Amino acid sequence: MTDFRIGIDLGGTKIEVILLSRDSTEHFRKRVPTPQHDYPGTLDAIVALVDEAEQAAGEKNIPVGIGIPGTVSRKTGNVKNANSVWLNGQPMQVDLSKRLGRAVQLTNDANCLAVSEATDGAGKGYPLVFAAILGTGCGAGIAVNGLPLSGPNGVAGEWGHNPLPWTSDHELMRRPCYCGKMGCNETFLSGTGLVKSYEMATGEKLTGAEISQRAESGQAAAVRVVDEYVEQLARGLSSVINVLDPDVIVLGGGASNLQEIYKRLPGLLAQYVIGNECDTPIVKALHGDSSGVRGAAWLNPL
Structure with missing residues (x-):
């Protein structure tokens, strides 16, 4: 062996x-x-x-x-x-x-x-790990006792192509997705979605890192867009908790580097999780790329 x-x-x-x-x-x-x-x-x-x-x-x-x-x-x-x-x-x-x-x-x-984060990363020791990628796209995977859960259709964890919950029809229609539907989580919560949000708010196209830097320096538009992004992420992840209730949520991808996520997201989740209680740890992927x-x-x- x-x-x-x-x-x-x-x-x-x-x-x-x-x-x-x-x-x-x-x-x-x-x-x-x-x-x-x-x-x-x-x-x-x-x-x-x-x-x-x-x-x-x-x-x-x-x-x-x-x-x-x-x-x-x-x-x-x-x-x-x-x-x-x-x-x-x-x-x-x-x-x-x-x-x-x-x-x-x-x-x-x-x-x-x-699987990586469940085995020897930020999700080690947790039986049920939901790991989301907030990058160019917005996908997710599920590990149960360190093994991947794919499902009979091979789509377990395809969270990015569900509509962002509790969003107005008008806002959803402004976010067409390449999958052919409108208002997918991916169009809001990916790094690409963050860039789009800033561009829609200001007319200026920046990278996610540049938006983060402007928010940290106190630029009003960037602060507003990042605050909105974290609140949208709370809505998107609360739907996962309501269905799956994972032991931990691990975040990877470029947008996971936003420090506001880890400061504010845990306090927002309970507003949307049924029963208004939520103690799910939200952690950054240990192994990154x-x-x-x-x-x-x-x-x-x-």
Whole structure:
């Protein structure tokens, strides 16, 4: 039985590999560009990275886990809902298992965040972890006792494409989403949504970091937009608590760096959680951008 695990984080622009040992020590890491619109090339790149990681370990047949920007359909076994569209409809799990000569664990990248943080991150010790990504998009994953929960439709944790609760129809209609619906959580609560909110309020387009800096310096418009964002986040997450009631909520992605979230959000949640009580811890992801690739490695429990 090997002490090593290999994780692959397949992103739209880069593929990253990591080699971890039982004690969470990182032994090898490498990134390469993702072959664009090239499914066979993507498989080749993953196989090559696994080979390099095994060379670093001095072992073969190390368990491999892969996080993808989509999910695997239980009906077809093929990838669906991937924003790297050349993966959709492909039997990726089967193809990689054949190429690597072993079973490969494959799940959504947000599930990898949840597994990573539940295993040795900010959610360690909590049985039920809800991990949300507040980045370019707004996704989430669920880990139960350290294992990903995908559901029969492969969409457990797809919180970003539910409408932001307790929002006026007028405000919802101002937020079209690429999924074809209006007013999704993603259009408000992603880092992109924060940028849009500031642009709608001021006519000026800034980065999320710039908006945060202006808010910290007391600029009125930025303070107002950040305050509104935190209140919207409270509404969005309260719906998760009302349905799932996780033991902890872990936040990742660029917008999770807003310090106002951790100062104000816990006090706002009780306004929207049924019963007007809420003690759910809200914590920042410990491993940051590394959570995806680390979580992929931990898809194969030791």
